[in-house]
Amino acid sequence: MTSAVTLTDPERRHFLRYTDTAQWPMLRRFPVSAEMHAELLAQMLASTPATIHALLGSLREETRTAATRLLTDEPYRQALAGLPFAPGQRVIAVGDSITADRLGWFELLAESLALTGVDTAGVVNLGISGNTTADVLERFDLLEAAAPDRVLLMLGTNDARAHGRAERHRMATTRETGRNLRALADLITQDLKAHLTVITPPPVDQTRVDAFFxxxxxxxxxxxxxxxxxxxxxxxxxxxxxxxxxxxxDSTGLFETDGVHPTPAGQRFILGRVVDHLRAVSPSRDRW
Incomplete structure (x- = not known):
């Protein structure tokens, strides 16, 4: 195998943190085996499938360790027990890299539930790095195929992303973002008859963004x-x-060096806000 790419394992791990080829729309519509995904990632990162598996394993272990630590906190355990998720419900997260993050808020939620004995087969992360509201609208068929009972939707960071050097052009105007969100809300609640929780994008750390980009x-x-x-x-x-x-x-420690992506601490912050919101506004008698 020859490649112009020269990467260290930490750089590969960082890429894998935000990349799950199994969620890419074309590969969800035309699935391939897990080994094919490992081979694809290995080719992309000038590596081997064995290294890919090892790096993915280290990310899973880090998430499990973080969730285990979270569960030592009694208020967090009580908050989990109070979530409005009924047994057998399918809970689907949809978003961009902040949601797709293998160390992120939704993975921490899923792992926390699993560690408390919940069957999390229906807890599915459909986050894809780089997605805008328009991208999610385009792949609505895949959300429908996931048959959600509840959707947690966090989008907008990439709608605000600007491209170009001399001229900066945003990926979506505010009018387009509003239109896409209204369409997604209607499709999820009316077509799918699913409960919907929408989350605003987090802020960005402008000082770090300016330096990094x-x-x-x-x-x-x-x-x-x-x-x-x-x-x-x-x-x-x-x-x-x-x-x-x-x-x-810059002093909070909640953002990575790029100023856009939350650190693991930032992801725990997000998880706390989402769990508190769900527990407060959506009571249920049939909880996990």
């Missing part, structure tokens, strides 16, 4: 992300307002 033909602006978060609030009243509650200054 200084030489790149793409950028995020805190004001644009705030504008998108406002559209989410306006379009879906009662959304989890992560943007307003998550501090984004």
């Amino acid at each position: 200084a030489d790149a033909p793409l950028q995020w602006y805190a004001a644009d992300v705030a504008e998108v978060a406002g559209i989410v609030r306006e379009t879906v009243p009662g959304a989890v307002d992560l943007h307003a509650s998550m501090p984004a200054d």
